[in-house]
Structure formats: structure tokens, C-alpha cells
Amino acid sequence: MADGQLGTVRCRIEQFVGPSSGLCVRRQRLRFVRSSSLAKRRESLLVDRYIGLDLGGTNIDYTVIEVDPGETRPTVVATDKVRTRAHQGPERVRDRLIEVGKKLTAEYGSVVGVGVGVPGLFDAQTGAIEFLPNLPGPWEGFSLGDPVSEGIEAPATLINDARAFTLAEGTIGAGADAKVMLGVTLGTGIGGGIMIDGSLHLGAFGTAGEFGHQTVDPNGPVCGCGNHGCLEAVAKGSEIAKAAGVENAVAAYTAAAEKDPRALDAIAHASYFMAIGIANVVTVFGVDTVVLGGGIMSAGDLVLNPLVSALHARLTLVPASRVTIVKAALGVKAGAVGAALAARSQESDSAKQLPVIGRSIGEE
Numbered sequence: 001m002a003d004g005q006l007g008t009v010r011c012r013i014e015q016f017v018g019p020s021s022g023l024c025v026r027r028q029r030l031r032f033v034r035s036s037s038l039a040k041r042r043e044s045l046l047v048d049r050y051i052g053l054d055l056g057g058t059n060i061d062y063t064v065i066e067v068d069p070g071e072t073r074p075t076v077v078a079t080d081k082v083r084t085r086a087h088q089g090p091e092r093v094r095d096r097l098i099e100v101g102k103k104l105t106a107e108y109g110s111v112v113g114v115g116v117g118v119p120g121l122f123d124a125q126t127g128a129i130e131f132l133p134n135l136p137g138p139w140e141g142f143s144l145g146d147p148v149s150e151g152i153e154a155p156a157t158l159i160n161d162a163r164a165f166t167l168a169e170g171t172i173g174a175g176a177d178a179k180v181m182l183g184v185t186l187g188t189g190i191g192g193g194i195m196i197d198g199s200l201h202l203g204a205f206g207t208a209g210e211f212g213h214q215t216v217d218p219n220g221p222v223c224g225c226g227n228h229g230c231l232e233a234v235a236k237g238s239e240i241a242k243a244a245g246v247e248n249a250v251a252a253y254t255a256a257a258e259k260d261p262r263a264l265d266a267i268a269h270a271s272y273f274m275a276i277g278i279a280n281v282v283t284v285f286g287v288d289t290v291v292l293g294g295g296i297m298s299a300g301d302l303v304l305n306p307l308v309s310a311l312h313a314r315l316t317l318v319p320a321s322r323v324t325i326v327k328a329a330l331g332v333k334a335g336a337v338g339a340a341l342a343a344r345s346q347e348s349d350s351a352k353q354l355p356v357i358g359r360s361i362g363e364e
């Protein structure tokens with residue numbers, strides 16, 4: 001997704017009260033990846049288990065991932081979705097997130113953490129929502145992190161959905177072998193994220209990776225963020241569709257493939273600016289892999305081909321032949337998997353701090 005935010009924020013419950021008893025649990029529709037090995041892992045107390053919840057305007061996609069002792073790559077144990085029912089408002093949506101989490105812990109056992117992918121802006125200190133453009137209702141200032149943590153009885157981590165996409169694709173998806181990866185989501189808006197040496201790069205303010213909000217046309221149209229000529233303002237799906245005179249961006253790419261002159265112009269225009277945006281990031285960060293996802297990528301090569309040509313024309317200092325541009329591999333589950341991975345990386349960051357505390361105590 002597009003607008004906003006901001007790294008991750010972790011919300012801890014004050015007291016860990018343990019699993020609820022007497023909870024009525026109905027079995028969910030869940031797809032088991034490897035049911036026999038899952039059964040073995042569930043017997044082990046050493047498996048670290050995380051829940052990922054990807055909050056979207058239509059669906060809440062969810063996942064359970066597990067990491068075996070000594071392993072770094074997680075196993076996706078289950079993925080599925082429920083309707084968000086966003087029209088029912090923030091309280092009900094928050095309750096549904098908690099409901100899904102509680103059912104998953106009842107089904108799979110307790111979890112080390114839960115990650116929530118958020119399609120917008122949130123306060124990295126408090127876990128309160130600042131801006132959710134695609135969900136109706138009074139979300140501004142609505143507390144999400146702490147109530148979810150308390151409801152599911154596990155530490156909760158919020159992450160922007162485009163950063164969650166990037167983290168998932170860069171860990172077990174199309175960018176898993178990358179040294180430096182740029183993740184881009186092309187949908188209602190243009191989102192992004194950067195992975196360096198296997199870690200999500202969030203920068204000093206927790207906001208790094210806002211690929212769609214770099215200026216590519218100084219005198220361009222005003223963006224939703226207030227800046228002029230952001231990449232998102234000139235190349236988002238609705239702009240492509242408007243310029244091509246069709247219903248949506250995928251239709252524009254299809255029409256361009258049939259040599260429709262207006263659609264060809266619209267695609268060339270969007271690809272020109274997208275290539276500027278990608279080339280900027282590749283040149284500054286030394287990106288070796290660009291992973292493109294989001295709804296528009298259902299047009300596949302129709303999006304990739306003109307973009308690759310435009311990009312090769314613009315890259316000079318970095319050999320274009322060594323920059324791989326690929327379609328995302330994980331599909332719609334990337335957001336939920338990335339949210340679970342965000343919870344896991346918060347947990348390992350906390351663990352890393354423990355020796356520092358121990359050492360300072362020992363020095364006294």
C-alpha cells in the first residue's frame with residue numbers, strides 16, 4: 001500500500017495473564033503446509049511461534065509462522081482470511097483482529113508475538129492509528145497495539161503493510177537471496193521498503209522505505225502527503241487508468257498490450273517515472289533485487305517489460321544487467337507473513353539487548 005508510515009512499534013501487556021480457559025473455539029479453515037512435521041513441531045516446547053494479521057479494507061489476512069531451534073528461516077504453518085467488515089468501525093475491527101488471534105492461539109498454542117500490518121500511518125511510540133485512508137470510521141488516535149496485545153495475550157508489533165510485504169519477500173519470497181532489496185507495492189498507492197543484508201531498514205525515524213513519496217517531478221501534481229510530484233501522485237494506478245481512459249490500471253496494461261495508443265502513452269508515462277524512482281534507490285543503496293507486488297502486478301510482464309526497458313536506459317553507475325527486477329512470489333499472504341516476521345524481529349532485537357544488561361551488572 002501507499003501512504004505513510006513508519007517502522008514498527010511494540011506494545012506489551014502489563015501483566016501476562018496466561019491462556020484463557022473455557023474459550024469456545026470453532027475449528028478454522030486452515031491450510032496446513034506440512035501437517036506431519038507440524039505435528040512434530042507442536043510437540044516441541046522450543047518452537048517459536050508468531051501470528052501475523054494483515055489489516056486490509058476488505059479482508060484480514062492472517063498467518064501462523066514457526067521457527068525451529070537453530071533455524072533462521074521460518075515455516076508458514078497456516079494462512080487464511082476473514083472479512084474485515086470495516087464499515088462496522090474501529091472497535092469492531094480491532095475486536096475481529098483479537099478474535100482471529102485468540103482462535104489461532106487456541107488452535108496452534110501460545111505465541112511469542114503477534115504482528116499487525118497496517119495500511120497507513122500510526123504513532124510509533126504509542127501504537128495509535130494516525131491515518132487509515134482505506135478504512136472508514138474515526139481511526140485517528142484509535143489505540144490498536146495495546147488492546148491487540150492484551151486481547152491475544154502476547155506482545156504486539158505494528159508495521160506498515162508495504163514494509164511487511166518487503167520483509168516477507170526479502171526473507172522467504174522473491175528477494176530471499178538479495179543482498180540489498182527494494183520492495184514495491186503497486187496498488188491504490190505506491191508503497192515500499194528496503195532490506196539490507198536480511199534486515200528491514202527503517203531509518204532513524206522508523207519511516208524509511210517510503211518509495212512512493214520521493215519527488216520525481218518537482219512541478220508535478222500535489223500528492224496526498226502534501227508534497228508536489230511524488231512518484232505516487234504521477235504513477236499510481238488511478239492516474240494510469242485516468243490517462244488511459246479505462247476503468248483501472250490492469251485494464252490500461254491490457255489495452256496497451258493490444259496497441260491502444262492512449263494506453264501505450266499512459267504506460268510509457270508511468271514507466272518513465274517509476275524507472276526514475278527505482279533508479280534513484282538502486283543508485284543510492286546499491287540494490288541488486290527489486291521485487292514488485294500489489295494488485296497491479298496481476299498484469300505481470302505487461303508491467304515489468306516497459307519498466308525494465310525504461311530502467312536500463314537510466315542506470316549508468318550500476319550495471320543494469322546485475323539488477324534483477326521480479327514479480328513478488330508470496331501473493332496476498334506476503335503482508336500477513338511480513339507482520340509475523342516483524343513480531344519475530346522485535347523479539348530478537350529484545351533478546352540482543354540482554355547481554356548488554358548482564359555485562360553492565362557484572363561490571364559494577
Ligand SMILES: [Zn+2]
Pocket residue numbers: 212213214223224225226227230232233
Ligand atoms: Zn507524497
